[in-house]
Amino acid sequence: MDDRSNDDLWYWYLTGKKRVSFPEAYERAFDAYRKVYRLFPGHPRCFECDIPMAGLAGILLRPWGSHPSSFNSRFCSHCETFARSREAGAEVELTLLFADIRDSTRLAEEVGTSRFKDLIRRFYKVTSDVLIQHNAMVNHLMGDQVIGLFVPRFSGTDHARVAIQAARDLLRVTGHEQPGGPWVSVGIGIHTGLAYVGMVGSSKGVNEIAVLGSAANLAARLSSHASSGEVLLSAETSKAANLDSTGLKSRLLELKGISNPVLVSVLPSTTAQR
Numbered sequence: 001m002d003d004r005s006n007d008d009l010w011y012w013y014l015t016g017k018k019r020v021s022f023p024e025a026y027e028r029a030f031d032a033y034r035k036v037y038r039l040f041p042g043h044p045r046c047f048e049c050d051i052p053m054a055g056l057a058g059i060l061l062r063p064w065g066s067h068p069s070s071f072n073s074r075f076c077s078h079c080e081t082f083a084r085s086r087e088a089g090a091e092v093e094l095t096l097l098f099a100d101i102r103d104s105t106r107l108a109e110e111v112g113t114s115r116f117k118d119l120i121r122r123f124y125k126v127t128s129d130v131l132i133q134h135n136a137m138v139n140h141l142m143g144d145q146v147i148g149l150f151v152p153r154f155s156g157t158d159h160a161r162v163a164i165q166a167a168r169d170l171l172r173v174t175g176h177e178q179p180g181g182p183w184v185s186v187g188i189g190i191h192t193g194l195a196y197v198g199m200v201g202s203s204k205g206v207n208e209i210a211v212l213g214s215a216a217n218l219a220a221r222l223s224s225h226a227s228s229g230e231v232l233l234s235a236e237t238s239k240a241a242n243l244d245s246t247g248l249k250s251r252l253l254e255l256k257g258i259s260n261p262v263l264v265s266v267l268p269s270t271t272a273q274r
Contacts, residue, residue: 006088089198189222
């Protein structure tokens with residue numbers, strides 16, 4: 001398949017919409033997989049190809065990639081491998097959520113390496129679970145940060161509102177609604193816009209499903225400016241989600257690498273609103 005065909009595949013994968021040039025060979029292949037895998041009982045099934053990922057059928061089909069995907073457990077490892085093997089991607093409108101642990105360097109010094117490792121593992125687990133429950137692609141688990149991509153195919157056309165709810169749940173599972181305070185302090189940035197999502201690297205070596213572009217940069221900058229328990233929403237996200245901003249604080253931020261000041265709405269944690 002040529003580059004355009006692979007780009008069409010990614011566009012469909014992210015949006016659920018098939019361009020006119022979408023290869024018929026891909027449609028036939030996915031239809032064939034679904035017909036075969038539906039013969040096997042089991043739940044849950046891959047969102048894409050219907051292969052069972054648990055139970056006896058899931059175990060029997062392990063050689064065909066029935067393991068859960070590394071970026072979302074609702075997809076199988078076979079479909080992830082297939083996507084990664086296509087060195088391509090597509091520019092789509094999506095909502096990006098970046099969640100960072102606040103003052104992680106100081107925290108690591110205070111609690112020591114072993115306890116910090118346990119805290120990071122717990123952070124990754126609870127935040128990943130929330131993102132997956134909201135049908136996000138878990139793009140990165142690195143350092144003190146987790147990134148969720150809310151694309152139309154998985155999160156729906158109302159992906160901005162879904163991302164905002166996911167952010168509220170992230171603050172909840174990290175303890176920001178508890179009277180005693182969070183077990184880990186987290187700040188979140190959310191932005192809606194156009195970004196390139198696809199495989200970057202080499203199919204024969206190190207590769208990564210990455211999100212590229214100014215939208216990703218803006219979301220990352222917002223998360224770095226969010227205080228503990230805060231969610232900073234870009235104006236684009238607020239508009240896309242039809243958010244009622246009555247009572248919400250706003251800020252005009254000067255962000256590194258962003259030419260113009262950025263107006264954001266501040267969504268505080270429940271504890272901060274009391």
